[in-house]
Amino acid sequence: MKGIALTERQTEMLDTIRLHIKNNGLPPTRAELAGALNIANQAGVDRMLNALVKKGWVRLFPSVERGIQLLREGAPIVGLEDLPEVAAGNPNVPGYYPEP
Numbered sequence: 001m002k003g004i005a006l007t008e009r010q011t012e013m014l015d016t017i018r019l020h021i022k023n024n025g026l027p028p029t030r031a032e033l034a035g036a037l038n039i040a041n042q043a044g045v046d047r048m049l050n051a052l053v054k055k056g057w058v059r060l061f062p063s064v065e066r067g068i069q070l071l072r073e074g075a076p077i078v079g080l081e082d083l084p085e086v087a088a089g090n091p092n093v094p095g096y097y098p099e100p
Helices: 006-025 030-036 044-052
Strands: 058-060 068-070
Touching: 006 030, 006 044, 006 068, 030 044, 030 058
Parallel strands: none
Antiparallel strands: 058 068
16 A cells, blocks of 8 residues: 555644544644644645645645545554565574574
8 A cells, every 4th residue: 555654744634633623623724733733834735734634634625724634543553664674594504594
C-alpha cells in the first residue's frame, strides 16, 4: 500500500485534527492548524492537508471554513521504508558461531 504511510509531520497534523474534533466537536480551521503546528502560513497547512487527502486520510471541503472530514480511525499505517533494518535468517545454523 505505497503512498499511505505518513510522515511524522503529517501524523502530527492528523493527531491535531483528531484532538480538536474530540475537544470541540468540530474540525479546526486552517488558521487554528497553523497556530497549533507552528506553521508560518496557510500554504504550508494546505500542502500538508492535500498530502493527507492523497493518502486517503481526510476529505476537504474548500468552501467551508472548517471543511475537514476524517476518513479513517486509528493509527496511520507505517510503510516498510519507515521500519528499521532487522537481521533475518536462522542464527542457529551450524557455522554461524565458532566451536568453543
